[in-house]
Amino acid sequence: MKQEKLNNIQVIPSKIEELKKLFPEYFDKNGNFLVEKFTQDIQSQTNISKETYSLEWLGKSYARVLATEPVRTLLKENKEWNEQNKNSENLLIKGDNLEVLKHLVNAYENEIKMIYIDPPYNTENNDFVYQDDRKFTPEELSKLAGIDIEKAKRILDFLDSKSNSHSAWLTFMYPRLYIARRLLRKDGVIFISIDDNEIAQLKILMDEIFGEENFIAQFIRKTGIAARLDATHISTEQDYILCYSKNLNLSSFNKQFSNINKGYIYEDKHYKIRGKYKLNKLDRGSIRYSSSLDYPIESPDGTLIYPGGTPENNGWCWRWSKDKVEWGIKNDFIVFKKDKAGNWKVYFKQYQFVDNDNKPIKRTLPFKTLLLENYNNEIGSKEILELFSKKIFSYPKPTTLIKFLINLVSNPDNNDIILDFFAGSGTTGDAVMQLNVENGVDRKFILVQLPEPIDSKKNRVAYEFVKNELGIEYPTIYDITKERLIRSAKKIINDKENEIKEIKEEIEKIHLKEKLTKRDKEKIEKLQEELTQRQNELERIKKLDLSFKEFETIPIPEENLKDIEELTEELEENLFKPITDKNALLTTWKVFDGIKLHRDLVEMDFNGYKGYYLENKLYLIDEGFTLDNLASVLNKIHNEDFLVTKIVINGYVFNSKIQREIFESINNYNKKDLEKIELIIRY
Structure with a gap:
């Protein structure tokens, strides 16, 4: 018979417990780690360095305690709401995200494909609404963190000051990111929006938690905010998105289709299969000279053509081998043309839809880190305005940004789980639903949002909306998150129904004519086909998961x-x-x-x-x-x-x-x- 008290059980196993599972042979009968034996056995396989580079701050010991401390809450479901949405696998959770992450780790460890978060930027005007104070005594913190009493006292005094310093922000972020990594699948990826205030600190912190080798990219996003005339030095118009994988060797990133029409201006008899083509010179001057690629090619009139235009070795060679050129001539991949001076030149055809071996391809390019258009906050504000008819949220990220990030890493064939534990206005959930509709898949989202009170003076519009229109006595950001998801799902259905309605009205309008022409009949036939397509799309959309189940933490x-x-x-x-x-x-x-x-x-x-x-x-x-x-x-x-x-x-x-x-x-x-x-x- 085993006895358990959940708030006495570490949510995240200690490093020692993990080592015991992986390497039991390096522990003695008393549980002591045999570090010398361990070092001796691995020194032939890796370089062991005593020099390290890490980020230290007042409060780091406390942050480590928070990361492994047992839960202090229970999870509770909204039974009435969930019964109405009993088939949904999407989740919306109200509560402190540190507590929620600890609850999730047992059921969702190694399950999340992508995490996107937009945490507090730690600006001068920002007060942390997340309270991670645990009311430890100096003696308790000293024991838990393995530090002396004096340092424990300094940390607790620092925490009591409610500082907005770098140290306070790092203490806040560390435990959340530490647990978030556990939730990611082995091929999982995390994206974090951040600005200049903490980008430098966050990069080093992420290197420590996720490993410097798992850094993928730092995106630069144009925020769309107009130049500030009151800027002291230079007006800042960008923020950043850090991207890390859990394991770089296992993560893969989708690519974008290149502009397949750009430069492809010629057509030949193979057009239907190969598409259009463009001409590229077959010869090239290169430091990678190869004598095997330096040979003459016979032109249509029998003259010999040499790479670079001369038989002498001038560092030029052909791109293709002799056998490949013969194959290219036979299969219509090689073109001979004379230049203005009457000299023969050799070109190869680069087709849109096949490679140089005549195999079907999709031409793709990697996505770029510069996000200059279509991802700014103005778009996000317009989306909020369209849903709520009023501006109730400041600087929301647009769904276009989240959809871009999801498309980078998520495979449409998999029902991936997307997690956002700083849900804010609910953009991530909205983006997941939109993207599922666009490509017919069924990704799931998990959103977490603190019931942060809305200031009735600073955010009067949002406060009055939640209080008066939603009928909630004590308005919180969470109420906006939930309402955004509800309205976004309805909008998806309504937009498609409106498309159907417009087509029907257009058909009826044509039928009102006294006599239908042949052109009218053809148009009606075309509209009927379009109507059937839209109706089928609506039925497909209604089968998708456009709802969510609701949970909250209670102390x-x-x-x-x-x-x-x-x-x-x-x-x-x-x-x-x-x-x-x-x-x-x-x-x-x-x-x-x-x-x-x-x-x-x-x-x-x-x-x-x-x-x-x-x-x-x-x-x-x-x-x-x-x-x-x-x-x-x-x-x-x-x-x-x-x-x-x-x-x-x-x-x-x-x-x-x-x-x-x-x-x-x-x-x-x-x-x-x-x-x-x-x-x-x-x-």
């Missing part, structure tokens, strides 16, 4: 957060305040056990007692469980197609006596049956 009672190293019967029954929110317990526990948030537990009856089951896990959380109920559980497991490998019971309501009886029964069952059942007492 664990303060008395339940006490750090108890060993649970005794007396402590179990007297120390902890029972958590009676069944919704929160089941949602939190299933994710902790690796079950995806969107999946619903199945309610089962065990002789009058309700249990909850999914993926071989059975949860017993209500009071009143008896031995008769246990017999029913074991009977179902034994006689029916009902596989259970783990039973989790609610330690808050199962007293020590029934716990022992359950343990003894499960223990006896395990002795008889090949399928072993693990029993967990959870608090």
